Amino acid sequence: AQSVTQPDIHITVSEGASLELRCNYSYGATPYLFWYVQSPGQGLQLLLKYFSGDTLVQGIKGFEAEFKRSQSSFNLRKPSVHWSDAAEYFCAVGGGYQKVTFGTGTKLQVIP
Amino acid sequence: EAGVTQFPSHSVIEKGQTVTLRCDPISGHDNLYWYRRVMGKEIKFLLHFVKESKQDESGMPNNRFLAERTGGTYSTLKVQPAELEDSGVYFCASSQGAVSYNEQFFGPGTRLTVL
Numbered sequence: 001a002q003s004v005t006q007p008d009i010h011i012t013v014s015e016g017a018s019l020e021l022r023c024n025y026s027y028g029a030t031p032y033l034f035w036y037v038q039s040p041g042q043g044l045q046l047l048l049k050y051f052s053g054d055t056l057v058q059g060i061k062g063f064e065a066e067f068k069r070s071q072s073s074f075n076l077r078k079p080s081v082h083w084s085d086a087a088e089y090f091c092a093v094g095g096g097y098q099k100v101t102f103g104t105g106t107k108l109q110v111i112p
Numbered sequence: 113e114a115g116v117t118q119f120p121s122h123s124v125i126e127k128g129q130t131v132t133l134r135c136d137p138i139s140g141h142d143n144l145y146w147y148r149r150v151m152g153k154e155i156k157f158l159l160h161f162v163k164e165s166k167q168d169e170s171g172m173p174n175n176r177f178l179a180e181r182t183g184g185t186y187s188t189l190k191v192q193p194a195e196l197e198d199s200g201v202y203f204c205a206s207s208q209g210a211v212s213y214n215e216q217f218f219g220p221g222t223r224l225t226v227l
Contacts, residue, residue, distance in 0.1 A: 032213050043218035051213050094212030100157040
């Protein structure tokens with residue numbers, strides 16, 4: 001069965017610092033991988049997705065993620081965090097017509 | 113273009129009562145999904161409609177949950193009777209295509225509290 005692990009429940013970073021959110025997945029074939037963000041009172045918004053090709057994926061709001069098959073990872077990165085990035089981030093995996101499976105989320109706090 | 117909307121935003125009911133959640137997908141999206149997040153846990157898939165048909169309802173917890181999508185437009189999710197463990201945030205999402213690489217657009221969720 002497919003699964004996603006986000007080992008960090010809560011992360012705090014200073015504004016302007018770099019960010020990396022970890023995601024490990026389990027999937028029997030080539031996965032489709034996603035990162036979503038949920039700001040307070042909002043629905044989930046897709047940041048980026050990977051299906052094939054270049055393993056470094058660029059998304060919205062200056063985020064990027066790198067697919068590493070050997071490590072079954074899809075970590076999300078941002079070089080310089082802004083206060084508006086404070087939110088909850090979800091990694092997800094799917095494939096073909098299979099339903100999408102989400103991780104438990106990582107809450108990001110940004111301090112001045 | 114309007115996004116996915118959900119009603120109500122919050123609902124507080126007592127154990128044994130009935131609650132109906134509503135989701136209006138983005139116009140033209142044939143695929144509609146329901147998810148649930150219990151506090152601190154992952155977002156779990158409940159079911160998937162393609163137009164008015166249930167494509168996959170493998171995530172529905174039990175027969176106290178009934179989802180409908182009459183006419184292939186909006187959808188309702190009824191919980192009857194509600195139990196304490198049904199508390200959580202219920203998300204609805206819609207997409208144009210069914211293949212999982214199609215972006216799912218999420219609503220803001222309905223927070224259900226069962227006392």
